[in-house]
Amino acid sequence: MRTAASLIAENNEKREMLNNENLALYEEFLLYIRTDLRVAEQAGEEVLMDLLDHLLEAQEEGRTGSNLFGDNPQEYADEVIEALPREKKRNAAVFIFSQLLSLAGWFSIAYGAVYILLSFFTEVDTAISLGNILILLTTGAFVAFFAVWLIFKMLRSSLFRPKKSQTMEYVKAGLLGATAFGIIMLLAWLIPEFGPVIRLNWWVYVLIGLALMGAAKVIERVK
C-alpha cells in the first residue's frame, strides 16, 4: 500500500519530466484536487498519480495533454472530485487536532524564545495567566483556520483561468496575514489578566513546545 506521503514525494519527482505546457495544465488540476478538503487524501493522490503517469506516457508518444483534461478542465476536475471518496470524519478530526497541537507547540516555543532574547536586554517578568493564554490560543486557532479556508478559496478561484497580475494576489494574501496577526495582537492587548498565574523558566516553554509538536506528529501517524 502506497501512503499519501510517498505518493506526494513520487509525484514531485515525476512532475519534473513533464514539458511546460503539460506541467501548467497538470499543476492547476493538482491544486484544484488537493485544495478540495472533502476529498479523501489517499484516493486523491492515487488518481493524481494515475493522471500523471498517463500524461507522461502520452507525452512520450507525442500526444498533447489537453486530450486528457478535455475542453473544459475545471468541469473535468469537478467530475473527478465527484467520483472520489470523501475524507473520513475521523481522519479530518485527527488532522485538525494534530494541527492545533503543533500550533500550540510553536506558540510555546516562540514564547520561550522571546523571553530568552528579551532577558539579554532587560528584566523580564515571566508570569503569565492561564486564562489569557487559553483565549489567545483558541482565537489563534480560529483565525488560522479561517485564513487557510480563505486562501484556499482565493487560490481555487484563480485556477483554470487566464492568469491576472500576480501582484494583486500577493497584496491580498499579505493583507489577510496582517489582519489575522492584528486580530490576535489586539486581543492580547485588550483581554484583562485572569485565571491562575504561572511562572516558568524559558526553557520549560521550549520543552513544552517540543513535546506538543512531537505529540502532533505521533497523532498524525494514526490516521
Add this chain to the structure above:
Amino acid sequence: MALRSQLLKGVLDACVMAVVEEEAVYGYELSQKLQKIGLPDISDGTIYPVLLRLQKNGFIRGEMRPSASGPNRKYYFLTDSGRDELRKIAGEWEEIAMPVSKLLKRSDEA
C-alpha cells in the same frame, strides 16, 4: 466528452469492465483500447471518473504492478461482484439493443 447522459455512462461502465475482464490494464492502456474499439468521441480523461466510480462500488480494484514498459502502474482487475454486474448489464443490453436499433432504423427510413 459527449458521453454525458446516464444511459451512456452506464454503457461506458460496462465497456470498461469488459476490457478489464479480458485482461488487467492500467489507465493509459485502457483509454487506448477503448479508442481502438472505436467508441466515438471519448477523450483520454473520460475513463478516470469511471474507474473511480467502479472502484467505489467495488466492481474493480487497483493493484500496483510493474508494467511492460518498466515503471510501476496501477492495474485494474475485475472483482467477483464486478463480474456479476457486468453479466447483468450485458444481459440487459442484449434485451434492448436489438429491438431498439431496429425501431430507430425504422424511424430513420420513414
